[in-house]
Amino acid sequence: MTADTWRPGASLETLRARAALLRALREFFHARGVTEVDTPLLSRHATVDRHIHSFAVPGEPPRFLATSPEFAMKRLLAAGSGPIYQLSHVFRAEEAGRHHNPEFMLLEWYRPGWAHHALMDEVEALVREAAGAPGPFRRLTYREAFVEAGAPDPFTADATVLRAQLVARGIGCDGVAADRDAWLDLWMGAVVGPTLGRQRACFIHDFPASQAALARVRPGEPPVAERFELFWHGVELANGFHELTDAAEQRRRFEADQAWRRGAGDAVPPYDAHLVAALEAGMPPGAGVALGVDRLLMLMLRQGELASVVPFGWDRA
Amino acid sequence: MALSTNDLKPGTKVLFDGDPYSILENEYVKPGKGQAFNRLRIRNLKTGRVIEKTLRSAETVDEADIAEMDMQYLYNDGEFWHFMDPNNYEQLTADKTKVGDAAQWLKEQDSVKVLLWNGVPLQVTPPNTITVKVVETDPGLRGNTVQGGTKPAKVETGATVKVPLFIVEGEMIMVDTRTGEYLNRAGK
Numbered sequence: 152m153t154a155d156t157w158r159p160g161a162s163l164e165t166l167r168a169r170a171a172l173l174r175a176l177r178e179f180f181h182a183r184g185v186t187e188v189d190t191p192l193l194s195r196h197a198t199v200d201r202h203i204h205s206f207a208v209p210g211e212p213p214r215f216l217a218t219s220p221e222f223a224m225k226r227l228l229a230a231g232s233g234p235i236y237q238l239s240h241v242f243r244a245e246e247a248g249r250h251h252n253p254e255f256m257l258l259e260w261y262r263p264g265w266a267h268h269a270l271m272d273e274v275e276a277l278v279r280e281a282a283g284a285p286g287p288f289r290r291l292t293y294r295e296a297f298v299e300a301g302a303p304d305p306f307t308a309d310a311t312v313l314r315a316q317l318v319a320r321g322i323g324c325d326g327v328a329a330d331r332d333a334w335l336d337l338w339m340g341a342v343v344g345p346t347l348g349r350q351r352a353c354f355i356h357d358f359p360a361s362q363a364a365l366a367r368v369r370p371g372e373p374p375v376a377e378r379f380e381l382f383w384h385g386v387e388l389a390n391g392f393h394e395l396t397d398a399a400e401q402r403r404r405f406e407a408d409q410a411w412r413r414g415a416g417d418a419v420p421p422y423d424a425h426l427v428a429a430l431e432a433g434m435p436p437g438a439g440v441a442l443g444v445d446r447l448l449m450l451m452l453r454q455g456e457l458a459s460v461v462p463f464g465w466d467r468a
Numbered sequence: 469m470a471l472s473t474n475d476l477k478p479g480t481k482v483l484f485d486g487d488p489y490s491i492l493e494n495e496y497v498k499p500g501k502g503q504a505f506n507r508l509r510i511r512n513l514k515t516g517r518v519i520e521k522t523l524r525s526a527e528t529v530d531e532a533d534i535a536e537m538d539m540q541y542l543y544n545d546g547e548f549w550h551f552m553d554p555n556n557y558e559q560l561t562a563d564k565t566k567v568g569d570a571a572q573w574l575k576e577q578d579s580v581k582v583l584l585w586n587g588v589p590l591q592v593t594p595p596n597t598i599t600v601k602v603v604e605t606d607p608g609l610r611g612n613t614v615q616g617g618t619k620p621a622k623v624e625t626g627a628t629v630k631v632p633l634f635i636v637e638g639e640m641i642m643v644d645t646r647t648g649e650y651l652n653r654a655g656k
Contacts, residue, residue, distance in 0.1 A: 200501065202498075202501065202502060202503050202504065203501075245474055245504070245525065245526060246496070246498060246504065247474060247496065248494075248495065248496025248497075248498075249495065249496070250496075251496055251498065321520050322507070322520075322522050323522065324505060324522040324523060324524060325523075326523070326524050326527060327524060332502070332503070333503050333524075335502075336498075336499050336502035336503045336505075337497070337503075337505055337522070339499040339502065340497035340498060340499040340502065340505060341497050341505070341507060341522070344499060362501065362502070364501045380500060387499065387500055390500040390501065
C-alpha cells in the first residue's frame with residue numbers, strides 16, 4: 152500500500168463525467184416513460200449461472216450479493232410494473248482485470264411487449280445520445296461475426312476444429328477437453344470480440360442455443376437463441392435477451408445449471424424460487440438488457456481500464 | 469505454493485512444465501455469460517524465451533522458488549564463477565553456462581545480481597554500467613576528437629568495446645553492459 156492509495160483511482164474530471172453520464176441516462180428513461188426501480192442487493196437466492204460466482208454473506212441463512220438485478224426486476228414485471236430500469240452496483244467474485252471489477256455498475260432495463268430487435272434500437276439510441284457514440288451501429292449475426300473474424304462456423308464446427316484453429320493462433324488452452332461452449336467462449340473473448348465495433352459500435356445477435364442464458368430459443372435448423380450483445384471498440388458493453396417466460400423451462404435450466412456446478416465441484420447456491428413463482432403467475436413477454444455503465448464511461452473517455460473510471464477500484468476499496 | 473491464475477500479477481514467478489517463468493502480462497478474458505480465461509505472456513527464466521499461454525481462470529499454478537540476490541563477484545577459475553553474499557559471507561558457485569554473456573562484464577569485487585532457483589544460480593546480471601581498464605587497443609590517431617570513427621578495444625573483464633580513436637591502453641572507460649557501448653572516459 153503506497154501513501155497515495157487513499158486517493159481515488161479516477162481523476163476528479165472523470166468523476167464529473169461519470170456524474171454527467173448518470174444524469175444523461177436518467178433523463179433518457181424519464182423522457183421515454185421508463186420507471187426507475189431499486190431492488191435489494193442481498194437475497195437468500197443466488198444466480199446458478201455456471202460461470203458466475205456470487206459473494207456469500209454469512210448469516211442464518213446466508214445471503215448472496217446480487218450479480219444482476221434481473222430476478223427482482225422480473226418479479227416486478229410479473230406484478231404489472233410496466234417498463235422499468237435500474238442503475239445498480241452488482242458483485243461477481245473472481246472477476247478482475249482491465250475490463251472487470253468484482254463490484255461494478257449495471258444499467259438494466261426491461262420492455263414488456265417488445266421483441267429484442269426493438270430493444271436493440273433503444274440501446275442504440277441510448278448509447279448514441281448519452282455517450283456520443285457515432286452511428287448507425289452495425290448489426291451482425293453471431294455466425295457472421297465469427298466468419299468475418301476468420302473463425303470457424305460456430306454452429307457447425309465441432310470442438311476439435313474449434314480447438315485446432317485456436318492452437319494454430321497460439322491460443323490453445325489445456326484443460327478444456329471436448330467442451331464446445333468453452334472453445335466458443337475463448338474464440339469470442341480472445342479473437343472475435345476484440346474485432347467488433349472498432350469504428351461504429353456493433354450488435355451481434357442470434358446466438359447458438361447453448362449460449363442462450365435466459366433467452367428464448369427460436370426453433371429452426373439450427374435453433375438460435377434470441378440474444379444480442381453490443382460491442383464498441385472491441386469491448387463487450389451490453390447483453391440483451393428476448394426473455395424466457397416459461398416457468399417450467401426456467402426451472403429446468405436452473406436445475407441443469409445446479410447439476411453442472413455440482414459436477415464441476417463448484418458451490419451450488421439455491422436458485423431463485425421467487426422468480427419461478429413469478430413466471431408461473433405470468434410475466435408479460437418482452438425483452439431486457441444489461442449494460443456496463445463503467446465500461447460505457449471508459450470507452451467514452453478513451454480510457455484503457457475500468458480502474459481509472461471508478462472512484463475506488465478493487466485494489467483501493 | 470499454489471496460486472490461482474487470477475493472482476498472477478506481472479513479476480510473479482511460477483512453474484510450467486518444470487521450468488521457472490516470470491509473468492509479463494496477464495489478461496483476464498470473459499465473454500458475457502461465458503467461461504473465463506487468463507491469457508498470459510511469460511518469460512522462461514532458463515532460456516529467456518517469451519511465450520503466450522492461455523489457461524482457464526481460477527486454475528492453480530505452482531509458484532517458483534525464485535530469488536534475486538545482490539552478491540559480490542569474487543573470481544573465476546575458467547570453469548566456475550564464485551560469488552559471495554555480503555550479508556553472511558556465504559559463497560555460491562555458478563558454472564559457465566549459467567553466467568553466460570555476463571562473464572565478459574564481471575569485475576572482481578563488483579556487486580552483481582544473481583537469480584536463484586531453488587537456491588541454485590540460474591542467471592547472473594552485471595551492473596548496468598561498469599568502469600573498466602582498456603588492456604589492448606591500437607594507438608589510433610592522436611588528437612583526433614573531431615571526426616567520428618571508432619576502433620575495437622579489449623577491456624580487463626574480457627569484452628571488446630568500440631571506443632573513440634583517442635582512447636589509449638591503460639585508460640579507464642565507462643561501458644553500458646546492456647548494450648556493450650562505450651559511454652565516456654572515466655576518471656583515474
